[in-house]
Amino acid sequence: MTDTPAPRHLPNRLDNPLRSTILSWExxxxxxxxxxxxxxxxxxPYFLNAYSLSDLTFNFTEKALIALAMALLIxxxxxxxxxxxxxxxxxxxxxxxxxxxxxxPMLVAIGVGTGIVCGAFNGFLxxxxxxxxxxxxxxxxxxxxxxxFIILGDxxxxxxxxxxxxxxxxxxxxxxSFELVLFLVMAVLYYVLLHRTNFGRRVYAIGNNDIAAQFxxxxxxxxxxxLFCLTGVMSGIAAVLLTARLGxxxxxxxxxxxxxxxxxxxxxxxxxxxxxxSILGVVLAALIVGLVTFGLGLLNVPxxxxxxxxxxxxxxxxxLPILFRQWRNRRPA
Amino acid sequence: MTPxxxxxxxxxxxxxxxxxxxxxxxxxxxxxxxxxxxxxxxGKSTLVKVMTxxxxxxxxxxxxxxxxxxxxxAHAAFEAGVTAIHQETVLFDELTVAENIYLGHxxxxxxxxxxxxKMRAEAKETLDSMxxxxxxxxxxxxxxxxxxxxxxVARALSIDAQIVIMDEPTAALSQxxxxxxxxxxxxxxxxxxxxxxxxxxxxxxxxxADRFTVFRDGEMVGTGLIKDxxxxxxxxxxxxRSVDHIFPARNAVIGDTVFxxxxxSHPTEFDDISFAVxxxxxxxxxxxxxxxxxxxxxxxxxxxxPSSGTMSLDGQTIAPKSAADAxxxxxxxxxxxxxxxxxxxxxxxxxxxxxxxxKKTSSNGFLRAAQEFDLARTYTERLDLRASSLSQxxxxxxxxxxxxxxxxxxxxxxxxxxxxxxxxxxxxxxxxAAVHGFMGELVEQGLSVIMVTSELPEVLGMADRIVVMREGxxxxxxxxxxxxxxxxxxxxxxIAEEEAA
Numbered sequence: 001m002t003d004t005p006a007p008r009h010l011p012n013r014l015d016n017p018l019r020s021t022i023l024s025w026e027x028x029x030x031x032x033x034x035x036x037x038x039x040x041x042x043x044x045p046y047f048l049n050a051y052s053l054s055d056l057t058f059n060f061t062e063k064a065l066i067a068l069a070m071a072l073l074i075x076x077x078x079x080x081x082x083x084x085x086x087x088x089x090x091x092x093x094x095x096x097x098x099x100x101x102x103x104x105p106m107l108v109a110i111g112v113g114t115g116i117v118c119g120a121f122n123g124f125l126x127x128x129x130x131x132x133x134x135x136x137x138x139x140x141x142x143x144x145x146x147x148x149f150i151i152l153g154d155x156x157x158x159x160x161x162x163x164x165x166x167x168x169x170x171x172x173x174x175x176x177s178f179e180l181v182l183f184l185v186m187a188v189l190y191y192v193l194l195h196r197t198n199f200g201r202r203v204y205a206i207g208n209n210d211i212a213a214q215f216x217x218x219x220x221x222x223x224x225x226x227l228f229c230l231t232g233v234m235s236g237i238a239a240v241l242l243t244a245r246l247g248x249x250x251x252x253x254x255x256x257x258x259x260x261x262x263x264x265x266x267x268x269x270x271x272x273x274x275x276x277x278s279i280l281g282v283v284l285a286a287l288i289v290g291l292v293t294f295g296l297g298l299l300n301v302p303x304x305x306x307x308x309x310x311x312x313x314x315x316x317x318x319x320l321p322i323l324f325r326q327w328r329n330r331r332p333a
Numbered sequence: 334m335t336p337x338x339x340x341x342x343x344x345x346x347x348x349x350x351x352x353x354x355x356x357x358x359x360x361x362x363x364x365x366x367x368x369x370x371x372x373x374x375x376g377k378s379t380l381v382k383v384m385t386x387x388x389x390x391x392x393x394x395x396x397x398x399x400x401x402x403x404x405x406x407a408h409a410a411f412e413a414g415v416t417a418i419h420q421e422t423v424l425f426d427e428l429t430v431a432e433n434i435y436l437g438h439x440x441x442x443x444x445x446x447x448x449x450x451k452m453r454a455e456a457k458e459t460l461d462s463m464x465x466x467x468x469x470x471x472x473x474x475x476x477x478x479x480x481x482x483x484x485x486v487a488r489a490l491s492i493d494a495q496i497v498i499m500d501e502p503t504a505a506l507s508q509x510x511x512x513x514x515x516x517x518x519x520x521x522x523x524x525x526x527x528x529x530x531x532x533x534x535x536x537x538x539x540x541x542a543d544r545f546t547v548f549r550d551g552e553m554v555g556t557g558l559i560k561d562x563x564x565x566x567x568x569x570x571x572x573x574r575s576v577d578h579i580f581p582a583r584n585a586v587i588g589d590t591v592f593x594x595x596x597x598s599h600p601t602e603f604d605d606i607s608f609a610v611x612x613x614x615x616x617x618x619x620x621x622x623x624x625x626x627x628x629x630x631x632x633x634x635x636x637x638x639p640s641s642g643t644m645s646l647d648g649q650t651i652a653p654k655s656a657a658d659a660x661x662x663x664x665x666x667x668x669x670x671x672x673x674x675x676x677x678x679x680x681x682x683x684x685x686x687x688x689x690x691x692k693k694t695s696s697n698g699f700l701r702a703a704q705e706f707d708l709a710r711t712y713t714e715r716l717d718l719r720a721s722s723l724s725q726x727x728x729x730x731x732x733x734x735x736x737x738x739x740x741x742x743x744x745x746x747x748x749x750x751x752x753x754x755x756x757x758x759x760x761x762x763x764x765x766a767a768v769h770g771f772m773g774e775l776v777e778q779g780l781s782v783i784m785v786t787s788e789l790p791e792v793l794g795m796a797d798r799i800v801v802m803r804e805g806x807x808x809x810x811x812x813x814x815x816x817x818x819x820x821x822x823x824x825x826x827x828i829a830e831e832e833a834a
Contacts, residue, residue, distance in 0.1 A: 010713060012683075012706045013724035197698050198691040205688055208679035215636070215674040216742065217660035217689040275679050 023328060025269035029284040036288060040295040047298055054175035058245065059297075060264075060290030061179040062238040063257055064283070067264040068190040069234040071282045073227045074265055075194070077207045077274030080122060080228065081137040083235045084257035085144035090114035090239035092148040095157025095249040104164040111243070112236040118144060119232015123225035141258070148251040157249040168245025179241055186234075191279040203227070207274035259314065264289055267317035289313070336399065338363050338527040339384075339415075339496050344393035346379055348729060353379040354390070357553040359546055361496060361527035366518060368538045368559070369531045371548035371571060377531055380548070381498055384529075385417050386410035397496070411437070416494035418485040418502055426474035431456035433473050434488045459487045463517060478622070479510035486517050490524070497521060498529045503537060507621050508822070515541055533760070535564050547571055571763070580769055580794035585776035587797065588612030592664070592750045592781060594633065597642035602628035603805040606642070610750065610781045615772060617796025617813070618785040620825045625805035626785045627669055630752045633783075634666040635659040646749065660689055663749035667739050667756060669785075671732065675739040678728035682720060683709035685727050685738050690745045712741035717767060733764030740771070751775065752783040757791060769795060789818045801825055 021027065040047045047053075066083050073080055090111045094102075097110050118140070125136040170178045194200040205213040206220050214220045238257075243249055268285035270277025292313070296306050337360035346354040354376045361367050371377050382388040384395070386404035395402050397413050404410040424433045432439075434456045442448040456469040465483045473481065482502055489497050499518075503511045518541055521528060532538055538545065539559060547555040547570040555570040593609040603625040610616040618626045632639045635653030644651050646662055653659040656666070668674035676685055686709040687694050694704040709723050716737040720730060727738055736756065743751060753772070757765040772782055772795060786792050792799055793816060801808045801824040808824050 010682075010710055010718065010720060011722045014722040015724070192699075196700055198695050198700060199698065201684065201688070201691060201700060205677055205680065205684070209673075209677045212674050212677045213688070215656055215666070215668055216677070216685075217657045217746075219655060219657045 025324060026278065026281050026284060028324070029268070029281060029288065033284060033288050033291065036291045036295065040291060040298070043295060044298040047295065050175050052298075054171075054177060054180075056290055056294040057177055057180040057183075059294045060286050061177075061183040062242050062245075062254075063260045063289075064183055064264060064286035065186055065238050065241075066231070066234050066257065066261040067268070067282050067286055068186055068279065069227070069231040070261050071265045071268065071270050071277055071279060072190070072194055072200075072203055073231050074262075074270050074272065075207045075274055075277050076203045076224055076227055077210060078126060078133040078224055078227065079137065079262070080119075080133065080231045081258050082118065082122060082140040082144055083231060083238075083261060084254045085141045085148075086115055086118040086232060086235035087239040087242060087254040087257060088148040088251055089118060089144040090236050091243045091249040091253050092151050092157070092251065094239070094243055096151060098157060098160060104161055107160070107164055108167070108240050111240040112233060115232040115234070115236020115239065116229055117232070118235070119229040120225070122232065123228030126228065127221040127225045145251065152249070152251045158247065160244065160247055165244050165247060168241045168243070168247075179245075182237075182241070187279060187283050194279050199223070199226075204275060207271075207276070209275075260289065260310065263310065263314045263317060267313070267320075272318060285317075335362065337361055338398060340394075340396040341380075341384070342394050342396075344380070344383060344390045344395075346376075346383060346388055346390050352551050354383070355551045356393070357548065357551070359529075359553070360556075361529055362544070363495070363525045363527050364522050365543040366522060366528045366530050366541055368542035368545040369529055369548065370538065370545055370567060375548040375571075376551040377548055378500070379551075381417060381500055381529075381531070384410065384415055384496075384498060386415075408437075411492065411494075414493070414495040415498065416489045416492060416496070417498040417500060418482065418489065419500045424473055424481060424484060424488075427472060429470055429472055430460070430467055430476070430484055430487075431469040433484055434459065434469075434491050436488075438492055455491070456487070459490055463487060463490075463520065479506050479513070482506070482510075482514065483517070486514075486521070489521070489526075494526070496527050496529070498531070500531045501533070502530075503532065503534065507826075511537070535567070538567075539564070580790075581773040583615070583773060583776070583795075583797065585613040585773070585779075587614050588779070591647060592633075592783075593645050594629075595643050595645075597629065597632060597639045597644070599628065599632065599637065599639055599805075602637075603632075603802075606807055608800050608807065608810065610783055612779055612781055613776045614797045615776055615782045615784055615795055617792040617799040618783065618802060619789075619792045619799055619821055620787070620802035622787060624802040624825070626802050627754055628805075629802075630666060630754055630783065630785060633659070634664060634752065636666075660746060660748075663747075664752070665689075665743035665746060665748040665750070666752045667736070667743065667754060669754040669758060671735050671739060676727045676735050679726070681724045681726055682713065682718070682730075682738055683723040686712060686742045686745060689742060693745075708745050709741070712745050713737065715744070716741055716771065733760040736760060736764070736768070740768075744775075748780065750781045750783065752785070754785045755787065756784065757786075757788070789821060792821070793818060 070080060070083065093114050094107045094111050097107060102110065122137055122140055125131050126133045167178060172178055172181045194203065202213065202218050202223055205216070205218055206223060210220050242254055246253070264285045265282055266272055267288065268277065268281035270282065293306060293310070296309060339361040341357065341359040344354055344357050357376065357380065359380070369377050369380070379388060383390050386407045386409050389405065395404060402413055404413060425436070428436065431453045435452050439447045440451045440455065453469055460467050460469055463483060463486065465480070465487065467476065467480055467483060473484065476484065502514060506514065518528065530542055542559050545557060545559055545562065545567065546553060547567060549571060588611055590609045591612050595607050597606040598604050606629050608616065620626050628637065631637050633644065635655045635658050638654070646664065651662050653662060653664070672678065683706055687705045690708060694708050695701055706723055713723070718737045718741070719734050727735060730738065756768050772784070776782055784795060793813065796813050799811045799813050799816070799821065801811070801821060803825055
């Protein structure tokens, strides 16, 4: 180091991009996905088959769509536990409208619209009234599903038109389902939004330090409100797909989806404390969760054991990134 | 001569991309104050963390009372008799004073439960012996920062620590409170404690310290007795060069009024605040800590809403509802709390700098990395930022360099008015001179600068006009011509207090 304070040239970056790619969480997820894929192929003779693999995608796309928006919300330091309840309310209102002869475009508009309204309501409570999101969305989780129970009781809505069912059961080409195509398109859109736009950069800034972000002229409340609305929209879309796939609505629809969506987000390497994570990681994590549950299903593992498995997975994925980072930090730089 | 109580030798600590400490040594003696001096980023804070068990050195030896020790945890350091009083005290607001003093080593009764009566009595005794005038039973949050420091000292006394580290204890204190702290330090010396005193202020060091150790760029560059060394010699060790003048000559042309506030009021923080700043002018805001200066500035910056009053910029009435509004209008604010409000420590330098300017570096809302790096490089190099690359995480920078990142972030927005809140608080002489020089450049380019400061030499050396605030009100607005420091101190402290004294 010289004593003369000559202006020095600051390079853009010093670290080796290849090295950090190899050591990234996403690389680890790819390896895990491949290993589970291979195990599944050996464990069940029915797995390695185009139609089985197509069925597999129905297993996770609805939850994964929510996980995409949830990832941004968690990166910004907030959370939405009401997503499954939003699905229930959106599905119930679609079924309710069906009784009055709503056609397919109308049903889709009601499903997605309910999602937006619910998301905006969450966003208003969190950013307008400055309440903690975990408390707000535990409350709205009961509220939204409660409304479904009042409307439906122990009844169910059935008789959705075939053109509506296509959203959940249709194929775009050969075994490529509409759900999968929609998910892949959305994944690309969310990738661009988070990693390639000013909006995404502000989301990271807010998640790292929302006070300093505000002091830097970022409109923190507005950004968070938009994120809640996005999560609501994705829940509305998931409600359309799920209702169309099942062909019926019960108030207990999509129970537990919020935990699986959050599991995908956290397994994808998004810090539960906010400020870090990537869409690629979330997409890979969604695939892994899908592979695991589908593989267990093929092996006729009972539902109760699968619940134990996903519960354990949630704990492990919250612990693993922390252990992984500790391991990486311990390596000499 | 008595052997040192604590000896550090060959201590080395490296972080990714940064060599924080390289083969440094330090000796502390019983009953003596050793001043640790160095620019920001010289490694002082890292050394304190090594001594208090928060960081583990990569190499080197720590010896306490002649025995080599390792300090794997903060608790181990505490057991070894090392305690630290930090710039921002790490105490617990919701606990009582007595609980804070005895946290972790409360007296126990024979059932192994905390002996509350004994704890309170002993806490009271310790506080009385210091003439602190603090009730041991009130919650800590009811005390001001100075009294909190006294509680921290009482804690040091109660755990019978042989080694007391004081990391810029006077940074947030008024002159009167600093005098009281000196008395306490004398008390600790008489008690035979070895004290490490970290400060940027030479008058303090010469007043209180017996020895000194100077760090520069993570290395020990000098040590000796204060009485045998001149200030100039120490300054030269610190910066490796002599600092001739600290305050730059002001030769900016002062123009028309740019920003004006009329009758700004807030229910609890300030009342009837009116001031104006002109093009090319540095307006100083002087007052004691808690006089309401920062609160006024945060209202101007849109972070809080004044209950009444008006603001205008270039003749247009403005009412910023958020910081984003203020930035768009052309008013920016460099906050006092750098770590909490200024920088986003989890993110790299270039992202911190570009955050308010993303509209300029992007196209249709999509990021353009090359433009972002260019923008960040232009402004950080202008400020002579010391970093290894623009992708370096801001958390790995020293305080002075973090401040440069905050200033660079705002300059990139081309503001009209820049508000600097305690811009040189806790930063070293070299960085201070850089910030002062830069303020001179800014006004020469026609910006208006509002500088909130509690440091007399700074306000007298830099400001064209000085607003003095006390208890949420403006007491005087003075032209900085032939002003005596005493005048400002008297105005800021209030005449009533002088009569009582």
